[in-house]
Amino acid sequence: MPPPLPSSAPPTTETDAQLIEASLSRPERFGALFDRYHRAIHRYVRFRLGESAADDLAAETFLRAFHGRTRYDLSHPDARAWLYGIASNLIAGHRRAEARRYRALARSAEVTDVVNHDQHVIQRVSAAVMRSSLAAGLAAAVAAVAFMIGPNGGATPANAAELLRHAATAAARQPAPQTGQFVYAKRLEQNWILTLSETDGRGEHTQEVTREVWVSATDPGNALTRSTYGKRSIHKGQVPAPMPTPGTVDHQTGRCTADVLPEENLPTDPGTLLAQIRADAETSVRNERPKPSEDQVGPRVEVTVAFRLVGLAQNPFPGVGMREAVFAAMSRLPTATMRTDLTDPAGRQGIGASLRYYGPDGWERTELIFEPGTYRFLGWRNLTEARDGGPEVLRAATAMLESKIVDTMPYAPAARAC
Structure with missing residues (x-):
């Protein structure tokens, strides 16, 4: 699905309107x-639906915006809320379509109204197992609340808000990369993969991937991702053929890792940042179709705020002052x-700490993990509650093994473009 026409104009300071x-x-x-805004919208969709749907729905968001631009209210200089509203509607439609597909499979062993479905499954699985480490990076930062013991056994923070303020202070000490330098991040991921097949039905698998x-x-185009695939586990169904075997090493080049770049056009004052995100969220929620009832607006706004903060927190090097602002803003979540x-x-x-909230698939819980005594980020986990009251299901997890600024990038002659 092609995005809108690229701009031939030089960088601009014009308002969105x-x-x-x-x-x-x-x-x-x-x-x-x-x-x-494409990078921010792509990140938002990816967090809500996963990597396999993010490319198409992010492109569709801008395609719909392009065709509907004659109806945009030019009295609003900032178009972010408008774009997030379009993306939210597409996400809701995607989930309804998925739900209908699952119900259809549950009713019949044979599905006759899906064309080339096996190929579609292969494409979805391939996209899922190849998802970017930086997309998975800090998704649980919506939990935003580390609990830690002082470096010398001192008093712990009195509450989550106090802890996050400490985390913000620690983040403020993080150096920023300079011109000519590279950001390097190494992560161990546990990816949960859902497949749907006419012959094998529903499958659930996990695979470990070490990503550098x-x-x-x-220059976001000057990037390299090295993925080393580790052990895989079968929870239900059969392992899909496209799933990489343990020991496989893959190299990709290009903008697929651009989430490590600084955020633009966002305030670094925590209160102003949170207020802007909440205002954008409310506009987005009220623009959803079908229109939510008044008693649904508040909870949906809070979930949208959380998703937006997650999108910002995914980036280990978001720009001078931004990481500090994100954590400080999160400290105000109750x-x-x-x-x-x-x-x-x-x-x-x-x-x-963890944050329990009602997401698109029901109740979810996210956990952000820190090293005692240093506030160093260790990793995160995302879990969903079983609808039948059973144990929680781990959906994704990441361990941050290393993050630093370096002067060179390896050369990988066999790397493919992402």
Whole structure:
């Protein structure tokens, strides 16, 4: 699905409304809006639906915006809420379609109204197992509440908010990459993969992947991802043929790792940042179709705020002052609980906290894990509650093994473009 036409104009400081108005007579100008927000919308969709749906739905968001730009209210200079509203509607439609497909499979062993479905499954599985480490990076940062013991056995924070303020202080000490340098991140991921097949039915699998990422601080196209696939577990069904075997090493180049780049056009004052995100969330929720009832608006706004903060927190190097602002903004969320018994995917004991919220698939819980005494981020886990009251199901987890700024990037002659 092609995105809107790329912009041929130089970088602009025009407002979103001005770009949209200009695109009415010069359609190519809409490309500047695409360049400005595609990464954020892609990240939002990816967190809600996963990597396999993110490319298409993010592109569809801008395609619909492009075709509907004549109806945009030009009195609003910032178009973010408008774009998030379109994306939210597409996400809701995607989930309804998935639910209908599952119900159809449950009713019949043979599905006759799905064309080339096996090929579709292969494509979905391939996309899922190849998802970017930086997309999975800090998704549980919505929990936003580490619990830790002082470096010398001192007093622990009185509550989650106090803890996150400490985390914000620690984040403020993080150095920023300079021109010519690269951001390097190494993660161990546990990816949960869902497949749907006419012959095998529903399948559930997990696979460990160690991902190393190098991204230029100034050129997002100059990036390399090295993925080393580890052990895989079958929870239900059969292992799909496209799932990489343990020991497989894959190299990719290009903008697939651009989530490590600084965020733009966002305030670094925590209160202003949170207020802007909440205002955008409310506008987005009220623009959803079908229109939510008034008593649904508040809870949906809070979930949307959480998702947006997650999207910002995924980035280990989001720009000067931004990581500090994100954690400080999260410290103002009231729904976190302390945890002292957490373990990251690499087996390291940590302390942290969790946030329970009602997401698109029901109740979810996310945990952010820190090293006691240093506030160093260890990893995260995301779990969903079984609808039948059974044990929680681990959906994804990541251990941050290393994150630093380096001067060079390896050369991989066999790397493929992402």
